[in-house]
Amino acid sequence: MTQQNCNADDSRLERGRRALAEIDGEAGEKVVAALADIAPDFATYLLEFPFGDIYCRPGLDLRAREIATIAALTALGNAAPQLKVHIAAGLNVGLTRDEITEIIMQMAVYAGFPAALNGLFAAKEVFAPQSAAESGA
Incomplete structure (x- = not known):
């Protein structure tokens, strides 16, 4: 993330939105x-924290943060x-489909095959529009 997006002088909400x-x-x-x-205050909490x-x-760049988030x-x-x-955020900050797939597969060791399978099927859904665009469909 660029330093300007995390300006300490800005409010937590402003930083969060950016x-x-x-x-x-x-x-x-x-x-x-x-x-x-339904819960506008919760949206604010989501942005701020x-x-x-x-x-x-x-300490961590966005790419590393998304690796950790996808794994968790x-x-x-x-x-x-x-x-x-x-x-989708991982793709947006520079992760490749192969890297995301490997992150999810790694979780089979620690979280079990059902969790990894669910993750792989979620990734397949996210990758589908991009795959269709690349194949010209």
């Missing part, structure tokens, strides 16, 4: 918008919607 846009793009905005009518605070910390969500085994968003 970080979310850079990492997740339109998918992240859809999550926040979907919360507007994970994106305004954690993603803006020094795969290991949970019950977070397919969030995993799909972060697989």
Whole structure:
């Protein structure tokens, strides 16, 4: 993430909005918008803490943060919607499909085959539009 997106002088909410846009793009905005009518305060918490605070910390670049996030969500085994968003974010910050597939496969060792299978099927869904575009379909 660029240093300007994590300016310590900005509010947590401002930093979070910029970080979310850079990492997740339109998918992240859809999550926040979907919360507007049921839990707008939760949308604010989502922007401030994970994106305004954690993603803006020094020490790991966005690529490394998305590797960790994809691995954790795969290991949970019950977070397919969030995993799909972060697989797309991983692609957005420079991970390849092969790297994402390997991250998910690695989780079979620690989280079990069911969790890895669920993760691979989530990745397949995220990769499908890109694969179709590459094949000219």
